[in-house]
Amino acid sequence: MAAKRSDARGKRPQRISEWLQPVHEPRSEPPLSRDRIVVTAVELLDAQGVDGLTMRRLADRLGSGVMSLYWHVDNKEDVFDLALDSVLEYRGPQQIAQDWRGEVVHMLEDWRASMLRHPWSASLLPRRALGPNILSRLELLSKTLSRAGVADADVNVAIWSLWNYVMGATITRASFDLSDDDRAAAQQRLTRLSERYPTIERSRLLLDNDWDGAFRKGLGFLLDGLSPR
Amino acid sequence: MAAKRSDARGKRPQRISEWLQPVHEPRSEPPLSRDRIVVTAVELLDAQGVDGLTMRRLADRLGSGVMSLYWHVDNKEDVFDLALDSVLEYRGPQQIAQDWRGEVVHMLEDWRASMLRHPWSASLLPRRALGPNILSRLELLSKTLSRAGVADADVNVAIWSLWNYVMGATITRASFDLSDDDRAAAQQRLTRLSERYPTIERSRLLLDNDWDGAFRKGLGFLLDGLSPR
């Protein structure tokens, strides 16, 4: 089953404005570029997952030959690096002047949400370098914690703790969400083995669906531990 | 460069006991089994990394045809699942009767250490199911936290928070550790961009090498936040 592409030029009635736009070969694809490759890679990853991204499929979507990609991009790893970072841009909070805790929570929840919108990003993260968008978030975190009064000796540990928490939570959430088949299988295995894991069976550790709530609450605990004084 | 296999029967002088053992074809490999496959898969992963594990290479090491593996194992995903869980067995603390905090810290540090001994396990985790050894650790965590007096409503959140922290820390540590080339490249990129990330450049966030210390300290902060009362 091939993924459907919505064609913006599809059946839309002609409007006058279109007469005024420059007429460049209406049917031909725009020229290849690093940006187009990254955007299309993200589309493909969204549609087909990590294993679905193939240099050949990517070239197909772009209407080019496979080897043309290699002029703009080093190799497949490079595509992964670029796709991952492209998905992690942070535009900041809507209203300014919150307290430091609110600022941190907002940025980290946005981080998690951005990755969950592209579940492949979570499973990709472990083997990738830190791109500019990731570094910007770490920079912001660092500034905010310093201003909040966290001791200099503790700031880096605090940043990594928050990073660890967000990455662990997001990766876990994304992989638990893979398919209904997987969920059913996991559930079945657990009940089958319930006598070996009585405590987590009783507390329904693996069946709790309030991921967002758990994330926020756990983050609260961690910030309690990190708060100055 | 092929990985060397140590042959247990190598140059060892013959001992009398060997005369007493049943004589079955001395040179032939033992029969294929799920266990042998998993053990060999872990060896191969240790030696070549995630991308190095190939059904064909695995069969080579086992001295069998590729398709023979498929009698014992569903597919490659299955091999990954089994290899991952096999590496996460927990044997408990050496001396008993610590306080709950010591018990939790010991188990989580052992968890991290086990994964870092097999760096591929960290990058594999995001897409894998929870095997029995992982579930046992969660069970232990649950029991310990309950006994420590963490409120029932908070136990699951506490478990996932600790899980998130350990997974995030371990995955990050394992991927930063990949190669000297990568490190050099990252360092270079950061200094090149130092004017864009002044705070984390000044605090040397990415250059701090005390991973073990940071892990322990951050875990302490998190446990502070999670402690009852």
Next chain:
DNA sequence: ACCTGAACACCGTTCAAGT
């Protein structure tokens, strides 16, 4: 400067068959 097709050295897995 940018794009291409053919070719190479691989993959995982199906299938029909062997013992």
Next chain:
DNA sequence: ACCTGAACACCGTTCAAGT
């Protein structure tokens, strides 16, 4: 019950060549 080889439908990337 356990193992096998041939074949299929793919991969990523090198290379030498085109414009």
